[in-house]
Amino acid sequence: MITGFLSLLCLGLCLGYEHEQKNEKLPKPSLSALPRSVVEHNSNVTLKCQCHFQNVTFMLGKLQDSGYKKVQSSAGHDAEFLLMDLKPKNAGTYFCAYKITGSHEWSEKSEHLQLVVTDGHDRPEASSVKTNTRVIFATTFSCLVIFLLFPSVFLIYRCTQHGSSHEESNERFIQSGKSIPLD
Ligand SMILES: *[C@@H]1O[C@H](CO)[C@@H](O)[C@H](O)[C@H]1NC(C)=O
Numbered sequence: 001m002i003t004g005f006l007s008l009l010c011l012g013l014c015l016g017y018e019h020e021q022k023n024e025k026l027p028k029p030s031l032s033a034l035p036r037s038v039v040e041h042n043s044n045v046t047l048k049c050q051c052h053f054q055n056v057t058f059m060l061g062k063l064q065d066s067g068y069k070k071v072q073s074s075a076g077h078d079a080e081f082l083l084m085d086l087k088p089k090n091a092g093t094y095f096c097a098y099k100i101t102g103s104h105e106w107s108e109k110s111e112h113l114q115l116v117v118t119d120g121h122d123r124p125e126a127s128s129v130k131t132n133t134r135v136i137f138a139t140t141f142s143c144l145v146i147f148l149l150f151p152s153v154f155l156i157y158r159c160t161q162h163g164s165s166h167e168e169s170n171e172r173f174i175q176s177g178k179s180i181p182l183d
């Protein structure tokens with residue numbers, strides 16, 4: 001009975017292990033930008049994806065655009081994706097992956113590559129996006145603070161009013177008796 005249970009358990013573990021092994025993805029490729037990842041408006045850039053295998057299919061994806069997908073087969077270890085006539089909208093975060101022949105699964109994704117397209121006046125597009133985000137964040141934060149501050153100030157005011165209304169009227173009386181102007 002126990003041996004039967006143990007062998008079943010072992011079988012389950014072995015199957016689980018095998019399943020895990022099958023799901024283990026291929027090691028991630030590396031992605032680089034040529035000549036560099038900060039490029040001028042209307043220029044070209046080559047995104048190069050490299051892996052340890054030969055005869056693979058590479059894909060290039062973009063984090064901000066799930067519909068963006070370029071696929072290229074290569075007999076070598078790498079593939080070059082040429083992006084031409086770059087516009088600010090081409091800026092963003094790119095990644096690549098590959099699959100070996102006979103496999104339907106993509107490898108693990110490469111490290112992210114940040115492509116920055118400058119507008120020709122040396123103002124990187126990404127930094128203006130960053131500034132925008134910062135402004136939005138600051139505004140939201142201020143609004144939140146004001147929103148929280150108002151009720152608490154009101155509450156404190158109500159409490160002190162309630163507590164000192166009696167006192168205050170006495171004080172006023174004394175003060176006016178001494179003819180000290182109230183403001
Ligand atoms: C971009 O590449 C195309 C095709 O290779 C070429 O005609 C064009 O001159 C290149 N543009 C720049 C700015 O290098």
Ligand SMILES: *[C@@H]1O[C@H](CO)[C@@H](O)[C@H](O)[C@H]1NC(C)=O
Nearest residue numbers: 053054055056074075076101
């Ligand atoms: C790559 O594919 C070609 C033809 O499909 C084949 O002749 C070659 O041996 C393959 N290379 C490797 C390393 O698998």
